[in-house]
Amino acid sequence: MPRVSPGERLAAAARERVARDAVRRLRTVSRREGARIEIDGRRLLDFSGNDYLGLAANPAAVAALREAAAAHGVGGVASHLVCGHHAEHAALERELADWLGWPRALVLGSGFAANLAVLQSLLGRDDLCLQDKLNHASLIDGARLAGCALRRYPHGDIETAARLLAAHERGLALLASDGVFSMDGDVAPLRELAALAAREDALLYIDDAHGVGVLGERGRGSVAAAGLGPREVPLLLVTFGKALGGYGAALLGSDALIDHLRQTARPYIYTTATPPALAAAMRANLRAARDDGWRREKLRAHIARFREGAARRGLPLLPSDTPIQPLVLGDNARTLAASAALDAAGFRVAAIRPPSVPEGSARLRITLSAAHAEADIDALLVALAGIVEH
Ligand SMILES: *Cc1c(COP(=O)(O)O)cnc(C)c1O
Numbered sequence: 001m002p003r004v005s006p007g008e009r010l011a012a013a014a015r016e017r018v019a020r021d022a023v024r025r026l027r028t029v030s031r032r033e034g035a036r037i038e039i040d041g042r043r044l045l046d047f048s049g050n051d052y053l054g055l056a057a058n059p060a061a062v063a064a065l066r067e068a069a070a071a072h073g074v075g076g077v078a079s080h081l082v083c084g085h086h087a088e089h090a091a092l093e094r095e096l097a098d099w100l101g102w103p104r105a106l107v108l109g110s111g112f113a114a115n116l117a118v119l120q121s122l123l124g125r126d127d128l129c130l131q132d133k134l135n136h137a138s139l140i141d142g143a144r145l146a147g148c149a150l151r152r153y154p155h156g157d158i159e160t161a162a163r164l165l166a167a168h169e170r171g172l173a174l175l176a177s178d179g180v181f182s183m184d185g186d187v188a189p190l191r192e193l194a195a196l197a198a199r200e201d202a203l204l205y206i207d208d209a210h211g212v213g214v215l216g217e218r219g220r221g222s223v224a225a226a227g228l229g230p231r232e233v234p235l236l237l238v239t240f241g242k243a244l245g246g247y248g249a250a251l252l253g254s255d256a257l258i259d260h261l262r263q264t265a266r267p268y269i270y271t272t273a274t275p276p277a278l279a280a281a282m283r284a285n286l287r288a289a290r291d292d293g294w295r296r297e298k299l300r301a302h303i304a305r306f307r308e309g310a311a312r313r314g315l316p317l318l319p320s321d322t323p324i325q326p327l328v329l330g331d332n333a334r335t336l337a338a339s340a341a342l343d344a345a346g347f348r349v350a351a352i353r354p355p356s357v358p359e360g361s362a363r364l365r366i367t368l369s370a371a372h373a374e375a376d377i378d379a380l381l382v383a384l385a386g387i388v389e390h
Pocket residue numbers: 109110111112113115136138178182207209210239240241248249
């Protein structure tokens with residue numbers, strides 16, 4: 001094969017993106033006040049973020065960040081195992097374990113890094129990673145990096161999952177699923193997955209990036225809401241960038257699992273610890289996510305109001321009871337046009353296109369937050385009804 005010049009490679013990829021209506025445009029936010037944002041100089045009502053509980057600007061977290069930065073600075077200084085592990089990280093790990101009901105927690109830089117960490121540290125050549133087809137990109141990449149066999153079952157299809165699991169007879173088997181699917185908003189069949197994992201002696205790993213804070217008693221997430229705990233789901237991922245309104249992530253598991261990850265997970269070992277001040281802010285938001293039941297109640301009321309209004313106007317929503325309420329339009333160009341029309345009407349709603357979602361299922365990914373007001377939801381419904389019909 002002849003050598004390809006880098007310039008030619010990039011130009012060909014760019015031409016192809018244009019032809020598929022797949023170009024992504026970066027917008028810059030200059031102000032944010034709850035769900036009101038100034039983005040590329042325009043004042044819009046945001047329905048695209050993941051700040052489900054309205055904690056991104058929680059005054060208690062801002063105060064904790066300020067105070068901890070004044071005391072400990074802004075740097076992580078070193079990796080955890082060198083001298084980056086601070087008392088704030090240790091306290092956050094204890095409080096997460098107590099809140100969610102798992103024995104131990106391990107704080108990591110991000111959910112993406114955590115998924116690479118889990119799969120790379122637990123799986124190797126003879127092992128199997130079984131995943132739902134709609135799992136987050138970082139779970140797919142983690143399995144690729146681990147060099148294990150990666151098998152994916154159609155979304156929520158337990159029978160196929162069982163068949164694929166039974167067919168792989170050697171090595172360790174890890175069954176990984178999003179708890180709440182990030183682009184569809186539905187919840188995984190967690191009880192069925194737990195029963196399958198138990199029957200096949202597989203390790204069940206749930207990525208609850210969109211469930212913790214939102215679902216379950218005291219916001220304990222999709223696993224708790226399904227009546228499950230560490231016995232059925234030995235390993236759990238919580239991310240801080242969604243309902244917890246911050247940045248970072250944590251894995252929850254047994255002493256043995258967390259020790260193993262701390263000793264072997266490269267995305268934990270070879271990276272700088274997050275700033276202690278960020279851990280302090282996340283401790284404040286953990287308390288709010290756990291104790292402010294009114295935030296979850298308000299969010300639930302918004303979800304119900306939006307779904308009722310959408311049904312009355314004949315808007316075809318996916319079956320989702322979470323703050324993620326996608327409106328699938330199918331075609332990339334049509335979805336982009338709808339997003340642009342919403343922008344013109346004063347709303348920021350993201351057009352999500354392949355490869356983030358399967359080919360032919362481009363969608364408006366509408367997200368709701370406790371930071372919205374009822375009137376915001378009603379205004380969006382009016383705009384959607386005018387735009388999506390055409
Ligand atoms: C956002 C997300 C991640 C990545 O988490 P970050 O902390 O943003 O890197 C992982 N899994 C799922 C399901 C997500 O939605």
